[in-house]
Amino acid sequence: MSMTRRNFLLSTGWAAVAGAAVPATGLSADPATTTFKPDDWRSVRTQFNLSPDYVHLAGFYIVSHPRPVREAIERYRKAIDENPFLTVDRGMFGKPEDRMATRVCEAAAAYSGGKAGEYAITPNTTTGLALIYNGLMIRHGQEILTSEHDHYSHHESIRLATQKNGASWRRIALFEQSSTATEDEIVGRLIEAIQPNTRVIGVTWVHSSSGIRLPVRKIADAIREINRKRDEPDRILLVVDGVHGYGAVDEALPDLGCDFFAAGTHKWILAPRGTGIVWARDYVWAQIRPTVPSFISPDPYEAWLKGDAPRGPTQADWVSPGGFFAYEYQWAMADAFHFQKQIGRRRAAERIAELNGLCKEGLVKIPHVTLHTPPDGRLSAGIICFEIAGLTAQAVVDKLLRRDIIASASPYAKSYARVSFSIMNSHEEVEVALRAIHDLV
Ligand SMILES: Cc1ncc(COP(=O)(O)O)c(C=O)c1O
Structure with a gap:
C-alpha cells in the first residue's frame, strides 16, 4: 500500500523525528543518555565513542560525534531512508514551523547569540570563507588586508576572490613572536597597516599555526574608529575565521564586534562532520552577493518561478549553499548546540x-x-x-x-x-x- 503524505505524517510523528529531546521510536534510550550529567566531566566523556586505547589530543581537528548528535543523525537517517521524499520535502520545503534549517539556526542563535535569521548554514569553515570573500562587493583598486598567520583556506579564499574582482591583497605579521605577543602589539600592527584603499580585514580568532587567540573585540573597536571617518562604500569590513574559538571561548558572536564570522561546527561545537555557519548582522549581509543557489530560502526560488531575481538586500539564508545535502548530518547540528548549552x-x-x-x-x-x-x-x-x-x-x-x-x-x-x-x-x-x-x- 502506498503511503499518502497524511499517513506518513501521522505514522512517523514528525515531532518525534525532529524534536531534539524526544528519542525516535525504535531507538532505545541508552543508560548513558538517561544518566548524562552535564556538570560532571567524566559523564561528558562517556558521551563520546573515542577509543580508550589512546589519549586524544587532536579533538579540534575533526569531531567525534557525542551521543546526542549520533542519536539525532540516526533518527534522521532512519526517517529519510524510510521516506526520502516526504522527510526531505517536509523538512526543507514544508510549513515554516517544520523547516529544519530554521531549527538549526534557532539553536545556533540560542547558543551563540544574535538572531536565527542572521545565520547561514555551510558545510565547513572553508566554504563559509569562500562565500564571504567571493560574495563581497569589492571594487577594483580596493584591497583585502590579512595576516601571515592564517589558514590555507582563508588565504586561498581571498586569493581566488581577488583574482576575479580585481582587488589586491596584502599579508602582514601581527607580532614578532607568537608566544610573547601582546594585545597592543597585534592591534597596533594591524591598524598601522590600514591604507585608504583597505576595504576588508581578514583575521583568525584562534590560530591553528601557533595557538594564539586574537583580541577580536579590540581590533573591531579600533576599526570602528577609522570607519567613523569613512563613507559607507569605503567602510572597512572585518571578517573572522572563528573556527577554533567557536565552542572553545565563552563569547557571544555579536560581542566580538566583527562583520562576518565563519566557522565549521565540526570541531569545537561538536556538531556533525561537514557542517558550519556564517554569522553576520542583517544589515551586513546586504554587502554580499550569494554564490551558490540557496535551497533554504524560498525567496530566490519564488523569484525564479516568475523569471525574476529576489528583491531587496541579501539575507543570510540566501547565502546558505543549496543543492541537496546529507540532511541527517545538517539537521543534527541543532542537537550539538543543545548539547553545548546543556554543558554551558x-x-x-x-x-x-x-x-x-x-x-x-x-x-x-x-x-x-x-x-x-x-x-x-x-x-x-x-x-x-x-x-x-x-x-x-x-x-x-x-x-x-x-x-x-x-x-x-x-x-x-x-x-x-x-x-x-x-x-x-x-x-x-x-x-x-x-x-x-x-x-x-
Ligand atoms: C584556522 C583554520 N581555519 C580553517 C580551517 C578549515 O576548516 P574546515 O575544515 O571547517 O573548512 C582550519 C582547519 O582546521 C583551521 O585550522
Whole structure:
C-alpha cells in the first residue's frame, strides 16, 4: 500500500523525528543518555565513542560525534531512508514551523547569540570563507588586508576572490613572536597597516599555526574608529575565521564586534562532520552577493518561478549553499548546540582554558621545549603549539603516537607539534602528555 503524505505524517510523528529531546521510536534510550550529567566531566566523556586505547589530543581537528548528535543523525537517517521524499520535502520545503534549517539556526542563535535569521548554514569553515570573500562587493583598486598567520583556506579564499574582482591583497605579521605577543602589539600592527584603499580585514580568532587567540573585540573597536571617518562604500569590513574559538571561548558572536564570522561546527561545537555557519548582522549581509543557489530560502526560488531575481538586500539564508545535502548530518547540528548549552558555554570554555593552561605551565618547565602559544589565557584558547629541540614536528607526533598519544603537526610552512585539551579530556591526560613529552626530550 502506498503511503499518502497524511499517513506518513501521522505514522512517523514528525515531532518525534525532529524534536531534539524526544528519542525516535525504535531507538532505545541508552543508560548513558538517561544518566548524562552535564556538570560532571567524566559523564561528558562517556558521551563520546573515542577509543580508550589512546589519549586524544587532536579533538579540534575533526569531531567525534557525542551521543546526542549520533542519536539525532540516526533518527534522521532512519526517517529519510524510510521516506526520502516526504522527510526531505517536509523538512526543507514544508510549513515554516517544520523547516529544519530554521531549527538549526534557532539553536545556533540560542547558543551563540544574535538572531536565527542572521545565520547561514555551510558545510565547513572553508566554504563559509569562500562565500564571504567571493560574495563581497569589492571594487577594483580596493584591497583585502590579512595576516601571515592564517589558514590555507582563508588565504586561498581571498586569493581566488581577488583574482576575479580585481582587488589586491596584502599579508602582514601581527607580532614578532607568537608566544610573547601582546594585545597592543597585534592591534597596533594591524591598524598601522590600514591604507585608504583597505576595504576588508581578514583575521583568525584562534590560530591553528601557533595557538594564539586574537583580541577580536579590540581590533573591531579600533576599526570602528577609522570607519567613523569613512563613507559607507569605503567602510572597512572585518571578517573572522572563528573556527577554533567557536565552542572553545565563552563569547557571544555579536560581542566580538566583527562583520562576518565563519566557522565549521565540526570541531569545537561538536556538531556533525561537514557542517558550519556564517554569522553576520542583517544589515551586513546586504554587502554580499550569494554564490551558490540557496535551497533554504524560498525567496530566490519564488523569484525564479516568475523569471525574476529576489528583491531587496541579501539575507543570510540566501547565502546558505543549496543543492541537496546529507540532511541527517545538517539537521543534527541543532542537537550539538543543545548539547553545548546543556554543558554551558562558560563552563566548557573554563574547562578548556584550565586543562590547556596546566599543560602550558608544565611545558615551559621542560628543558629543550619551546612553547609557541602565549601562556596568557587571554591570548590563547584550546590549541598548544610547541617545538622540541632537534626534532621535527612530525617526529614529535610520531613518537607520541608510539605512546598512544594522538597529537598533530600544524599544516603551515613552519610546522609545530600541537596538543589540545577539550571537554572530553581530563587532568590525568594532561599529566600523561607532559610525562611523555618530558621523556621525548
Ligand atoms: C584556522 C583554520 N581555519 C580553517 C580551517 C578549515 O576548516 P574546515 O575544515 O571547517 O573548512 C582550519 C582547519 O582546521 C583551521 O585550522
